[in-house]
Amino acid sequence: MAKKTSKKAKSRSAVQTAVKKRSGAKSAARSSARKAVKAKARPTTAKTSAKKPARPKQRIAISHHREEDFKADGLRAYAKYRDLGIAAASHGLAQAHVIRLQGPCDPAEVSKLHFHDVDFQMVYVLKGWVKTYMDGQGETLMQQGSAWTQPPKIKHMILDYSDDVELLEVILPAEFRTVELKA
Numbered sequence: 001m002a003k004k005t006s007k008k009a010k011s012r013s014a015v016q017t018a019v020k021k022r023s024g025a026k027s028a029a030r031s032s033a034r035k036a037v038k039a040k041a042r043p044t045t046a047k048t049s050a051k052k053p054a055r056p057k058q059r060i061a062i063s064h065h066r067e068e069d070f071k072a073d074g075l076r077a078y079a080k081y082r083d084l085g086i087a088a089a090s091h092g093l094a095q096a097h098v099i100r101l102q103g104p105c106d107p108a109e110v111s112k113l114h115f116h117d118v119d120f121q122m123v124y125v126l127k128g129w130v131k132t133y134m135d136g137q138g139e140t141l142m143q144q145g146s147a148w149t150q151p152p153k154i155k156h157m158i159l160d161y162s163d164d165v166e167l168l169e170v171i172l173p174a175e176f177r178t179v180e181l182k183a
Helices: 002-041
Strands: 079-083 095-101 114-117 120-127 129-134 138-143 147-149 156-161 166-172 177-180
Touching (some): 120 138
Antiparallel strands (some): 079 095, 095 166, 114 177, 120 166, 129 138
8 A cells, every 4th residue: 555655646746746847837938928028119229228327326314403494595585494405415316395484475475376397396284284276286275284296397376374384395306497477
């Protein structure tokens, strides 16, 4: 009886090995077929085959809250900005700052339709509230904890805000152009 068990074990082992070899061959064939399809899909032009220029190595940026770091030297005269050091640390890849809009809101100064020539823009309300207008979205009240993105070149404006509003804004790239429009 020991011989029968041994023969069965050997035949099972042989079958399992054969199955593994066949499925391994199929898998390898599928894998090489996928690579061939992917290779055909990519055009081989000088533009796509050239490597992207290496970006300078980013460094760590640490920013602790200090009241004296809020400066009135940003894009808007009615706002104070606290730079978080991201632009310098990322060599201009991105910018991040905390914005305090100075109250009370004066629509004649604040509510100007404009857009930013950026790749990415995100805003998060840290404190207070702000009412915005974005083309295609309309008016939206953003409160503490609200966040939104503004697609590149979307027309928008601030309509109103609380006296204590603070916003976190992240923008790519750090340097960008703002265009004011006639409403």
